[in-house]
Amino acid sequence: MFITYTHVDQLKSRAKKWQVSSYQNQRRKELKATLPATDKSARSKRPRVLTWKQIPQEAGNVGSDQTEERSTAPSWDDDDDRVKSEDVRVAVVSWEPHLQAAPGSLRCDPFNSYPMQSSGRVQLTVDYYTQIYAPMNLGNYQDDHGGNWLLSHLFRMAVQADLLFEATMLFVWSQLPASQLGSSPEELQQTLLSLRGSVMRKLHHRLTVPRLCCDDVTIHTVLALMAGDFHRGQDDHVELHREGLRRIVDLRGGLSTSDMPPQTRYSVTATEMMCDYAIQRRSRSPKTNITPDSTLTYPTHPFPPSLSKVLSALPEGFSDLALKTRLSIQVIRLLYRMSKTVEKGPAEFPVDTSIAVEMMRLSMDSGARPLEKAIVTLSFVFGRFLFDVTTKGRGPVNSSRRTYQSMETTLRTLCQSIFEQLHPIDCAGRDFVAWAVFLLASAGVDYGVPASMQRDMLRRLYVSAPAVRCSEAFLEMLRKFLWHEKLMPCAQEMWERTMEQNNTPQVDKERG
Structure with a gap:
């Protein structure tokens, strides 16, 4: 016994x-x-x-x-x-107590083998995972040699991949009470939000790499992310990631015909059952669902009254693009939610993580148009930039720096392609380009957009959009899209930088 x-x-x-x-x-x-x-x-x-x-x-x-x-x-x-x-x-005899998953009896990490900072909370979590969670689940995760697959394979793989390691920490922290982790509920909630954001950014970047988008690290990261959301009661996120998990498994070759280990197939099946329970539990909750549509739908004239009501609440620039049937209904409703969030307060965007999740999903949708992907990406940048400006260091340390570093390739590509929106075909207009350059040249400082690329964008904007040479006209361009008056000093600083960069050589020539 x-x-x-x-x-x-x-x-x-x-x-x-x-x-x-x-x-x-x-x-x-x-x-x-x-x-x-x-x-x-x-x-x-x-x-x-x-x-x-x-x-x-x-x-x-x-x-x-x-x-x-x-x-x-x-x-x-x-x-x-x-x-x-x-x-x-x-x-x-000398007596040594067993290791316990509690503060004060933690193993150290002398070789810095963990992919994240080996704090007391991380060491506690490793103890809990290796001594309590893994032995309790040995019956379901036994390897070919009779050992514990969670320790011999999965945990070893997590130590070598920072994305999976952070997702594992998120999964365990979502289960344990705050007192066991040595923090208050409020502090733990902020920690979970910050860690989840880091996992989502790295996962989004990994999914863009063909050889990594469906490997074991990616699959188990999604499984851990979904389990963490389930334990925190975020059932709408669980169903959202269920669709993504199915796509990843299909890319791998299917659940029954792929080369996935049997333990991984069991985890996927168990997660599907967990999703069914989450959907049933969510149906009794008043929370708004964020279940994505399978395909993007583009409106046609005449617009239904419900959609017209949404368009009337959008910024003028987005509303004009929608009236030209350039935006799908899904993107229109996402921009509407984003506009309402900005109206609540400049620091509200990171609170509602469902908006950021939906933005990441749409930016990866193969059926979305390049203009829609650019709008979604720039809207995400706007939310993070506005949060940085208003909090002024009171937010999570280096949060936005990690955000932009994970999006570095996407942002650089956008810097090079944004001026294509000035062409007569598929043209979004000079106002949109001015708003995009403002975000990329202001929010991109020290975040992955090099200074040379910023100077080139300002030069091309000065030449292609003469209206920006007037500060009032430039501000009117920005106000046609997502905007907050807290960004006024940033806009003024960028305008002065643009004028100085383009006028200085002419002044020097006249003096010479």
Whole structure:
């Protein structure tokens, strides 16, 4: 019989103590039943069990591995019979407690093998995963050699991939109470949001690499991300990522015909069942669903009243593009949600993670037009840039720096292609290009857009859009799209930089 403990508080549980006492009494009765109750001579033939007593060591011998034998004459009671011994051996050995998943008893990481900073919370999580979670799930994750696949394969793979390691930390932290992790609920919530954002950014970048988009690291990252969302009650995110998981599995060759390990196939199947439960649970919740449509739908004139109402609330520039049937209904509704979020406050964008998730999904949709992908990406940049400007360092450390670094390739490509929107075919207009250059040249400082590329964009904007040479006209261009008055100093600074960059050579020539 094994009495298991899954939480340190169970050491004080009356139910667990009752189990221990019941087991001890049962063993005594079984031992008595093997011998006649009145046959003391037969009872005396039982093998003698040496008593074991933990004797405190002296201060100087703590940690010693020496074993000392002492001769003493203790006695003990066995129910009604008293057995005495004149030579009972008492072993004095050094005692080391088992590792526990609790603060104060953590393993260190002397070789810096973890892909993220080895803080106390990370070490605690590693202990919990390797000593509690993995052994509890051994029955479902046994490898070919009878070992624990979670430790021999999955955890080893996570140590070599920062994306999967962070997703594993997110999965475990979403299950444990804040007190066990040594933090308050509010602090833990902020930590989870920051870590989830990091995982999403790295996952989004990994999905753009063909040879990595459907490997084991990507699949198990999505599984851990979905499990974490499920434990935090974010059922709408669970269903959203379910569609992405299915696409990744299809790219791998299908669940039954691919080369995935059987343990991975089991995890995917179990996650599908978890999604079914999350959908049922969400149906009883008033939260708004963010389930994506399978295909993008483009409106035709005349627009229905519901869509016309949405367009009336959009910024003028986006509304004009929508009226020209240049934007899908999904992008229009996403821009509407983004506009309402900005109206609530400049720091509201990172709070509603569903908007960022939907933006990432649409930016990767193969059916979306280049203009739509550019709008979605720039809207995401706007939300992060506005948050940085308004918080001024009060937000998560280096949060936006990591965001832009993960989008570096996308942003550089956008810097080179944005001026194509000035061409007569598929033209979005000079106002949109001015708004895009403002975001890419302002928010991109130290975030992956090199200074030379910024100067080139400002030069091309100065030449192709003469209206920007007037500061008031330039601000009117920006206000036609996502905008907040908190960005006014940034816009003024960029305009002055543009004028100085393009006027200085002419002034020098005149002076010469």
